[in-house]
Amino acid sequence: MPRRASVDDFFARLEDVQRPHLEALRSLSVRVAPDAREELKWNLPTYVRGERRTLWMLQNFARHCSLRFSPEFFATQRAAVLAAGQECGAGFVRLPYDRELPVPLLESLMRARLADSDPTGG
Numbered sequence: 866m867p868r869r870a871s872v873d874d875f876f877a878r879l880e881d882v883q884r885p886h887l888e889a890l891r892s893l894s895v896r897v898a899p900d901a902r903e904e905l906k907w908n909l910p911t912y913v914r915g916e917r918r919t920l921w922m923l924q925n926f927a928r929h930c931s932l933r934f935s936p937e938f939f940a941t942q943r944a945a946v947l948a949a950g951q952e953c954g955a956g957f958v959r960l961p962y963d964r965e966l967p968v969p970l971l972e973s974l975m976r977a978r979l980a981d982s983d984p985t986g987g
Contacts (some may be wrong), residue, residue, distance in 0.1 A: 872903045872910045882962050883925050889966055890923050890932060897975040918982050921975065924957070932971055933957040938981055942974055 869875040879887055879914040894901070894912050901920055911922040924931040927975060934942070936956040943953060949970045952959040958974070 869905055869908050872905050875910055888931050897972055905910050914982055929959050929961045931957040931959055934978055938978055940966055
């Protein structure tokens with residue numbers, strides 16, 4: 866994958882098949898975590914809270930994209946992802962481009978991660 870100059874550059878270079886899912890994930894991320902910063906880490910859009918607390922990142926592949934969390938956090942959510950009929954791995958939900966995004970599930974995961982990352986417990 867070519868080196869990206871910024872998060873906007875990442876999105877500008879998406880293939881047509883990738884664009885709808887990844888732009889929807891970007892919009893959902895901004896809506897769910899308006900206080901998070903979008904940063905380019907590991908050449909991928911990453912949502913960060915505070916000094917450097919990574920919330921999640923977006924990944925693009927030829928036939929699917931992924932919403933990735935830390936493996937430790939995701940282990941607590943894996944059963945819900947599988948119960949929703951979604952494919953997943955160690956830390957990520959696999960989202961094929963030929964299937965609709967499971968927005969309620971993804972929002973639930975993001976909100977759980979926000980609560981998990983809140984040092985005040987709220």
